[in-house]
Amino acid sequence: MxxxxxxxxxxxxxxxxxxxxxxxxxxxxxxxxxxxxxxxxxxxxQSKDALVQAVLFRRVNPINQRRMELLTALGQPSIGQILDAFYRPAVEAVLAGPEGRAVARLIGRLYSEPGDLLAGQVRALMADTFRTFAESIQRALPGVPQATIIWRLHFCIGIMAHTFGAMELIEGMARGRIAYDDPEAILRQMITFASAGLRAEGESTCAAS
Amino acid sequence: MxxxxxxxxxxxxxxxxxxxxxxxxxxxxxxxxxxxxxxxxxxxxQSKDALVQAVLFRRVNPINQRRMELLTALGQPSIGQILDAFYRPAVEAVLAGPEGRAVARLIGRLYSEPGDLLAGQVRALMADTFRTFAESIQRALPGVPQATIIWRLHFCIGIMAHTFGAMELIEGMARGRIAYDDPEAILRQMITFASAGLRAEGESTCAAS
DNA sequence: GTACTGTTGAAACGAACGTTTTATTGAATC
DNA sequence: GATTCAATAAAACGTTCGTTTCAACAGTAC
The missing domain is CATH 1.10.10.60 (Homeodomain-like)
Structure with missing residues (x-):
């Protein structure tokens, strides 16, 4: 306290x-x-709006800094390593300490909040991180078109945002069959899924048939 | 009008x-x-809260009904077909007509709204759909543990929720390199990514190494 | 025409909101 | 010990909120 x-x-x-x-x-x-x-x-x-910005920035900034640190520490990273550098700081920040749930919902809702909520610094932070990771993925997957890389990186963000923002809903639907108490297990699930998605082939062929 | x-x-x-x-x-x-x-x-x-429920129900109910129709029309569906049945009704509802953007944000934010917003009927609808599709995926992927199926289906939902709820953010970061004007192209991107993620192997091995 | 029912219009209700103002505190500075 | 100044406290500011009330207005049945 x-x-x-x-x-x-x-x-x-x-x-x-x-x-x-x-x-x-x-x-x-x-x-x-x-x-x-x-x-x-x-x-x-100064105002309630400024308080909102401060609340967001206090959590988002350290996470994004750690992401950059982890990513630059890798030389020619694999897709799995890139995703680990992206997901790990957020997962660990979210599942550390009793305030973790609040941080999780905060991050989970960051991306879909209406209006000018995430303006200024926070949005700039996110854009920086996005660009850096998009370039890193592009280098690891030279055969995939740039537009596809962009879509898929957003899908990776969506996986994380939903995992964090809809915790109560997910737990309710799972009826005890899954749990949020093991950060490494969640990380593994996210990375396994997203890694396969990023490397998927057939961007131009219809997978629905 | x-x-x-x-x-x-x-x-x-x-x-x-x-x-x-x-x-x-x-x-x-x-x-x-x-x-x-x-x-x-x-x-x-009767109240503003009841209006909110009515607004949500009007859009979510037809989409989920269509999902069930498409899924039950398939005999022994592949993963790609299951995902098509899940994503298509939402994508088409979202990108049809001038009110599409509003519907998109509405659906995108459904899952992470705070409090008792999606109580009652809407939540029950979502739980029903989730259970049905989880069972269908389980049948198509008999080797994958149930907990992994549940996680991955939530990831698939997160992909859709983020694609719909963060349209402005995604467009802003993409700087014109991707667009929301082609429903089939977006569907293809989502299905290709999610299909590979659902079928990923190595749930128990660390993909980060 | 008259009574009835479902809908709209205009006004008001009390409560709660973000913000500002005015006083008061408590410790550091000279 | 008087002064100064950042921090806290208490009260009030004007505005806006969701909701309710009551009168006016359609239609239709008899």
């Missing part, structure tokens, strides 16, 4: 935003949960 | 909910956009 007002606000905002949605979370319930004064939000941050 | 009040409300709600978010869309801006009286929402539907 942090003693600093600013961090208490960020922690409560992360938890409440992810569980109730941003628009459905009032600053009054937020400051009550964080046990700080109502005006503290507008004092430490 | 529909002349019926109830349908005008549903159409405007679908458009505004998907572009601005549900909580950020007031009934006043909604009824103004639909050119109906403010009280019409609480008259034809």
């Amino acid at each position: 942090p003693t600093d007002t600013k961090e208490r606000i960020l922690d409560s905002a992360e938890l409440l935003f992810s569980s109730q949605g941003i628009a459905n979370t009032s600053l009054r319930s937020l400051t009550e949960h964080a046990q700080v004064n109502l005006a503290a939000v507008n004092y430490h941050f | 529909p002349t019926d009040t109830k349908e005008r409300i549903l159409d405007s709600a679908e458009l505004l909910f998907s572009s601005q978010g549900i909580a950020n869309t007031s009934l006043r801006s909604l009824t103004e956009h639909a050119q109906v009286n403010l009280a019409a929402v609480n008259y034809h539907f």
Whole structure:
């Protein structure tokens, strides 16, 4: 339990935003949960919108930095290694500590939030990471057209976003047959699936027949 | 432009909910956009929450019914055929007509919406469809463990949800190198990727090495 | 014409929202 | 010890929200 007002606000905002949605979370319930004064939000941050940006940036930035570190540490990486560098920082950030679920929902909903929610820095971070990984995959799969690479990398992001953003739904449908308690097992499932998808042949042939 | 009040409300709600978010869309801006009286929402539907359920159900129900039709029309389907039956109704509903984008965002965000948004009928519909397709995939891939099937089917859903829910983000990052104007091309990309992912071998071996 | 039913219109309700203002605290600086 | 300043507290600001109320207006049956 942090003693600093600013961090208490960020922690409560992360938890409440992810569980109730941003628009459905009032600053009054937020400051009550964080046990700080109502005006503290507008004092430490300028507005509720700026608080949202701060909440997102605090989590997204370290993850993307770690992704870049892992990727550049590899020389001529295989598809599996590239995907590991992409997924691992997010999975570990999400399944570490009691606040993991909130972080997961936050990241899972990042990509499909309406309006100007992920503007500015956060969007730029994501675009940078996307470009870097797209180029790395392109080098590992020289035969695949660029448009196909782009589609498939977005599919890889969708796999992660859905795994994080729909945890309750997935657990409910699985009825105990799968669990979120083993990060390495989830990573393995994601990488195995996405690796095969990225390497799939027949971009121009119809696979539905 | 529909002349019926109830349908005008549903159409405007679908458009505004998907572009601005549900909580950020007031009934006043909604009824103004639909050119109906403010009280019409609480008259034809009971509340804003019930309107949300109606908006979702109107789109999700036909798609899932069509999925079931296509799947049961196949005898012993291949993975590609199963995926076609799952993806096609959604892709065609999403890219048909000018309201396609709104439907897309709506479906894309269905799975990761917070709270009790997709309660009741809509959630039951999704669970039914999931169970049916999971069993069909299981039959087509008898060697794959059930837990792996469940994970991978959720990955397939994530691919679709992200493709629909993050259209603006994807288009922005692609810088014109990919487009949403060809339903068959998108279907082919999704099916090719997901089909390879579903059939991937090595669930228990680490693909990252 | 009259009564009835389903729908629309305009106005108002109380509550909750994000933000701002004004005071008050508590410790560091000289 | 007075001063200064970042931080907190309490109250109020004006606005907007979902919902309700009640009157007006269609149609149709009798």
